[in-house]
Amino acid sequence: MNNSKLIRIAVLAGLGVLPFSAYATNGMNPEGTGVKNRGMGGAGVAMANEVASVTNNPAAVTKVGKLMDVAVGLFSPKPRSYSLTGNAAGLNADQESDSNYFVIPFFGMTFPIDNKSAWSFIINANGGMNTDYPKNAFPTFPPNSTEGTGINLEQLFLTASYGYKVAPNVSLGVTGIYAYQRFEATGLQAFDFPAYTESPGYITSNGTDTSTGFGVKLGIQADVGGNVTLGASYQSKITMSKFDKYKGLFADQGELDIAPTWSAGLAWKQSDRLTIAFDYLYIDYGSVHAIGNSTNTFSPGVVLFGSTNGPGFGWKSINVFKLGFEYASSDSWTWRAGWNHGDNPIESSEVTVNFLAPGVIQDHLTLGFTHKLDQDSELSADFVHSFNNSVSGTFAPTVAGFGGGTMKLEMTQNYFEMGYSKKF
Secondary structure, three states: OOHHHHHHHHHHHHHHOOOOOOOOOEOOEOOOOOHHHHHOOOOOOOOOOOOOHHHHOHHHHHHHOOEEEEEEEEEEOOOEEEEEEOOOOOOOEEEEOOOOOEEEEEEEEEEEOOOOEEEEEEEEEEEEEEEEOOOOOOOOOOOOOOOOOEEEEEEEEEEEEEEEEEEOOEEEEEEEEEEEEEEEEEOOHHHOOOOOEOOOOOOOOOOOEEEEEEEEEEEEEEEEEOOEEEEEEEEOOEOEOOOHHHOOOOHHHHOOOEOOEEEEEEEEEOOOOEEEEEEEEEEOHHHOHHHHOOHHHOEOOOEOEOOOOOOOOOOOOEEEEEEEEEEEOOOOEEEEEEEEEEOOOOOHHHOOOOOOOOOOOOEEEEEEEEEEEEOOEEEEEEEEEEEEEEEEEEOOOOOHHHOOOEEEEEEEEEEEEEEEEEEO
16 A cells, blocks of 8 residues: 555545543543554653554654554543532532543554655644533523533644654654644533623633644654663644634634643663553643633623633643553563543632542553554553542632632543554
């Protein structure tokens, strides 16, 4: 099969995964990308054993070979819930979100150019967040809406990467990223007034809106001897076009950018059968106004939602540590396990609006395997259990009219994925 036909297949497959779904775990970012990578806790910035390795580090494209990977995962963030007690404004509640299953696709192909360079085309769900509470969270506030409250944010990346071996043991890579987002909010009518938002009529229940942007990712991998490979990557902040239908909700008139990240790690091939990998990842949520600005800056009639540098979700930037093991028990079977630990981006002082986005997960246990079907194809799977975590704090501490009280956010997650790889 020639390259032009493979590229047409890639494009058609990419269009087929456009109905993507929300997925979040290290905040609103996935704990890893790729069946093998996720089975190792997301550790893999220094590895090159699948097409998705290029997503984690574009320098890996020089080592993967001519390969096609396709995968589909089922994500279940259940339960994700909030409770509010002791509220003087009649907002006490204990609600668990509906919409508990999401399909997460992946498709990618890598193409060697010569013995020093290669390129790739990848489509993957980058992250997101979803809540779908059956009841309105503010039923006692005008206009006393009965519409269920929630949000749905979905992010898709279409990427093209190029890598070059600048030395026999050193590869550099660059990825161009086209980012596509979809967003919808419901049940926030209580904030749709001039005293609360800069743009009344553009804060809730306006259907799905979309935004796009472009970014870049840079990477390096170096084999340093002793069966050790080092890797590092940096992804730029992606400035997205504005959600015009929700310019009264997000800071800077509806601008929800994608946070920059950088990571570094190593892979140690301890023997012919065992590989150990460790990564450090930094996600700079605090650099995005709509995500990082404190909710507590909101002041009715003074500092409004949707305003320039206005209130956000109050997420802090986080550190993530990933440890993974890969063991080949035979020529046909390989087994994986990993641990992923990240900071909780939501502090107790910032619970007020984060019942909409309770991304409080910190610890993940991951497992996976690969079974070689023949010399050119294999089947892989991974399972991730994200342990229950919660955070509690004072509701709307700076706005007396909201009645105060204690709000608790809680989430647990499970994820199962299967993938197929084919060499050409």
